[in-house]
Amino acid sequence: MIWILVIFFDFLLSNKVSYWQAISRSKVKSSDKISEEGHIFWFLYQLQTNLTKVLDLLPQLVMDPRVKVVEDFQIKTWNDSLNVDESSINWLLHNFHVIARTDPYNSSRIKINNRFYGISQIQSSDLITSTDIYENQIIHGYLQDVKEYLINILANITNNIVSDNDFGLTLREIQINKYFLRLKTIVYNLTDLVDELIYKCNKIIPVSSPKIEWPSIFYGFESKDHYYQIGVQIISWFDRKNFKFDNHFLFSGVRTLDKLYELFCLYKIINAIVDLGYEYNEFAPSNFKINNKWDDRVTAHAGRYSFKKLDGCSITLNYEYVPKYLFTSSSLYKGQLLPDFILEIRKPGVKDINLVILDAKYKPFSNIKRFDLAELTLKYLHGISSDINSINFKGLFLLHPKDKVGKDNTKPVWSYHQEEFDLFSLNPIYPSIGTVEVGVSKKAKSYITDIINIFQNRF
Template identity: 30%
Template sequence: MMNCILHCFKNNQNQTFGLYQGDYIDETDNFSFYLESDSDCGDVRIDITDIPLKITRLTQIKHKYIYVLDYDSLQDYFQSQKFRIENYSKELFCASLHQKIWFYRLFVNYPIGRCDILLIDNKTEKTIHSFSINVNSSKINETEFDSLVKYIESKSTKIWTKHSLLKHTASPSNNDDKVEWLLTFCENFINDLKKEYLNSFSFDKIRIIRQKNEIVNYTSEVNTSDESLIWLINNLDTLYPTTSCDLNKIIINNRLFSPVEILSNELDESTDTIENQIIHGFITELKLFLNHIKDSFEEDIKNFSKITFEGRLNFYSYKRSLKRLKDIDENIIKIKFHLDQHIPVSTETLDFLNTNKIESKEHYNFVFEKLIEWLLNKNATYSKDKKLFKGINRMDQLFEKACFYKLIDSFKKLEYDAEEISQNDDGFPNKIKLIKKGINHYLYFEIIPNKLITVRNNSGKLKPDFFIELENGKFIIIDAKYKKLRTIEQKDYPELTLKYLHGIGNKTGAYFDPLALFVLFPGIEDSIDYYQKKEYDLNSDNPVYPSIGSIGLNFEDESDLLNNSIKKLLEINS
């Protein structure tokens, strides 16, 4: 059995510190470790959460084997993220090894929270050794991270389906939408029933009057019929002799008897009708559906063990969905209790023929119409394809997606309709048509309009995150930067100006006409900063074009500064 110890370090401001279990490291800190083992490690790897990396033997000290991260393996990883390793690594002296080792800014754009570092046997996939640290960020805190994920989740298919954000119709036409649609349906139906109609079932009920026969203690007030006498003839042992003074006497063969019990014949008012059985049946149907979804989610959530960033986001989203399910289920239990009290039934059903009585009462008709809608649309696979977070494994990618939704929200605020035109390989929209009173603009995500061409670098075409193509041929360029404003001001303005204002042009060679170049970044509060001097910025009397600036986004509240900037540019363009 191999015995080993993982020694982890961080370096910031040219100072190196040892890390212990659970210690914190900032995403911009340089990180390194060495593995000390009493034997050859063999075929193993290091998994830093979702990043599998090779290790290489560095040296041997006092019969101990010393391993460090393999530089080529790190280079492959940084290249896959379109980062140059030279910009994210430095060789620093390690006092405990008495020599230099490589440190890496491995956690740039890494999600805040726990990071597990695991030594894995490649043959058995078993964990040999584990170490955990906590990654934090000066760009975003836990509250902002929570609101960011919550905001993106609010833009999932359930909202798009409900409000037709990017669709022509709100009907659940595919399995990706159906489960979300059905949950939203349950939520809205239960809330509306509880608020508007439930109380009506306590006083305005569909009832029937029917004969009720039961064996009761005999008195002269008990209603009897021929069936009562037939029952008595067959149960003579219930008779006993009595006197003429007995008010409950009956005469049989000139002898006086009084029965202890008799079969009564009463008229009873009952709510055990087909209409009420349907009401109960529908509520039970919804509860069974929610239980099925809950079981499915609880099973699926086990698979999201926070091994990948996408997995962590889905884990977070599933937990929120389970809370939502719990709230709906609690309301269903209250509704069922109320119905059991006021319109009890002996059985439940979803079968129905005659609906005349249902249509005569508003509260019954409301439930019945919702039942029809449910039965027409309920066929769904009980699993969630969270394409919402598909393809995301870094914080900057999460932020980009949130910015995409914010831009659509801004146009929706300006009364534009949004229609999806195309998707990328992950099934996420990459071209949106924005429509208002015959005016058509287009929003592009990670692609550029066909009429434009852009210069290339080693990693491919240089293109902004978002392109807004206005109907008259002008453009708004927007880039999402998961950075602090200070870094954007110092480094990004010149680079983005060169890349996008000078590196993009028309294929025909005509003049490229951008109205603005904006950078979106995470902010505790909404803020805006312009590259131009105040007398020439977008809000001045003499704005210079293209307007260049940065807008900080807070995902907890409405982004008024972004909305107003887009509104201003559209007004200038018209």
């Protein structure tokens, strides 16, 4: 069992999957009640998104910064074109070293007690624009606050990395160290991004001092679209920054083995699609809510993964998500009919979509064949598919780890319809029902590729 966990962990970590139930918690003001939870990696992902948005808006900030007009006082060499006012005379009275006796014909002369003096320098004032205003101070304060926050997280990470000892590290300690090192890399990258933003903002919108506070005066941000968008990122930061990543909740436990295997299969399916020549296009997270609140730990991976080929063929992999056009009953809305994976296979010029359900089960093949296959056939194929809306799935296959060869003599790809009617025959019955072996060993062959290839070429 230990070697299986190690392979799970290493494979998922290489695909940036959060297999720990890493939770950050915040407290309501004047209360000890824990009000919200969030995943630390999801929090950092949101922060990266916000900072990148600000970086993308810098060109507009260069072209159109918010400014104010101020008097600029400078000591200049005397000439007749300088703007001289009362402040200039007052400065001169306190700086007699810049005047000296001269003749009456000197153009820069002044007369004091019937004597002529020449002026070498004087304080002059001009009207200039300055970026030292509230909105720009808030932007600088936001960046400084983010940097300090990241420094604190980095210190926490460094203090919690487990050092090796004479007895060696436990599996938990090894995996926590790997996770901390991954977290450390993310924080370093975010720190570099913040430093870049601070450097550029010092050039573009220099201020006398930053203001680290909620932007309570927002009308200035609303006056320009790019300032408004930056203001939204700042508000988002102050909404989330009170999350406390304390040591007790940072890694509160490993997800269940079933969930680990499900995530394992997600990336095995993605790899299989890519192996068939498809290019990853985009990911659209699902809008999944629990008690009318977003659950970041769910939406981190659930959603629609889109892939395309140069010939126009496309595959959409839905993970813990059912496309709206498949909503045939209230059970779908309630999430009661939610397969792990739904594949939508499209071909150019072909109206119909090939729909295939894949469901991950960390169980022996014999149990799946005896119990799960019939149950999920009724639940998914008959529960979602409908003749009324012409939705017909082409297949349902359950994914399972490799069994030890026993009396069932498990095949890597097993079809419920046997011999001349199985999936690989010339006359297969649809929807095709069966199982696919998805082994967890490093050398295990991926049979998912064979299944997807059949469904993309047969129709």
